Amino acid sequence: MKRIKRYLILSFVLVLLSSIFSGCSNSSEVSDQNSEAELQGQSLFIYCGAGMTKPFTDITTAFKEATGCEVEVVYANAAQIQSQINTSGEGDLFIAGSSDELKPVQDSVAESVDLVKHIPVLAVQSGNPLDINNLNDLTKDDVEVVLGDGEATPIGKIANKALTDLGILDQVNVIARAATAPEIFNALSVGECDAIIVWKENVTGATSEIVATSDLDAYVKTVPAATLTSAQNNEALTAFLTFLNNDEAKQIWQNYGYEILN
Numbered sequence: 339m340k341r342i343k344r345y346l347i348l349s350f351v352l353v354l355l356s357s358i359f360s361g362c363s364n365s366s367e368v369s370d371q372n373s374e375a376e377l378q379g380q381s382l383f384i385y386c387g388a389g390m391t392k393p394f395t396d397i398t399t400a401f402k403e404a405t406g407c408e409v410e411v412v413y414a415n416a417a418q419i420q421s422q423i424n425t426s427g428e429g430d431l432f433i434a435g436s437s438d439e440l441k442p443v444q445d446s447v448a449e450s451v452d453l454v455k456h457i458p459v460l461a462v463q464s465g466n467p468l469d470i471n472n473l474n475d476l477t478k479d480d481v482e483v484v485l486g487d488g489e490a491t492p493i494g495k496i497a498n499k500a501l502t503d504l505g506i507l508d509q510v511n512v513i514a515r516a517a518t519a520p521e522i523f524n525a526l527s528v529g530e531c532d533a534i535i536v537w538k539e540n541v542t543g544a545t546s547e548i549v550a551t552s553d554l555d556a557y558v559k560t561v562p563a564a565t566l567t568s569a570q571n572n573e574a575l576t577a578f579l580t581f582l583n584n585d586e587a588k589q590i591w592q593n594y595g596y597e598i599l600n
């Protein structure tokens with residue numbers, strides 16, 4: 339009889355413990371599900387420089403999958419975004435090509451945080467057939483160059499500054515100015531020019547290569563995430579800014595050639 343009682347007590351304890359642990363497990367699963375869907379039905383409106391379309395698309399997709407929050411992104415050059423911010427008074431966040439691009443909209447910026455390094459490079463046709471080894475080589479008679487818009491794009495402004503500092507801007511055969519960094523690279527990739535100055539992450543594929551030169555090292559910028567005064571959804575915005583600082587987002591930037599800030 340004593341053995342039966344001990345067995346019943348032991349069985350009861352095991353069932354009780356099983357229920358407790360099962361309850362904890364279910365509670366944890368529910369908590370995780372709630373966490374993943376905590377922003378379901380909410381949304382953000384973000385402006386982002388067109389040159390960062392690929393990494394930022396991956397980042398916003400990952401954020402939506404993790405939280406359920408919808409993210410509408412306008413990709414354009416800096417001048418277009420600045421104009422829209424100033425005229426519409428709408429938007430939650432501005433991901434700019436450099437902190438310099440926040441100045442024209444400074445009255446609309448509440449605060450900003452730097453995300454990653456934005457690195458300008460000199461790129462040429464694969465195999466470097468014209469033997470272009472530095473910015474000075476862009477002055478060669480047979481070299482045709484495409485640059486960014488010097489008034490509307492950060493990379494265009496950087497190109498102008500770097501070439502002006504070397505005293506060679508007027509000696510470079512600039513055959514076209516493009517409105518966005520992807521357009522600059524496209525001109526090189528389809529053979530419309532011999533060389534470009536563009537962001538490092540835009541140089542992809544087998545048709546082109548980056549020239550190993552230190553000529554543009556002094557012009558490295560940082561990509562800021564600027565919270566706008568017109569922001570409407572503080573909960574979703576805070577969650578997204580936190581997401582931008584996590585390892586997953588940082589890895590996405592690195593996958594596209596960006597360097598994380600120390």
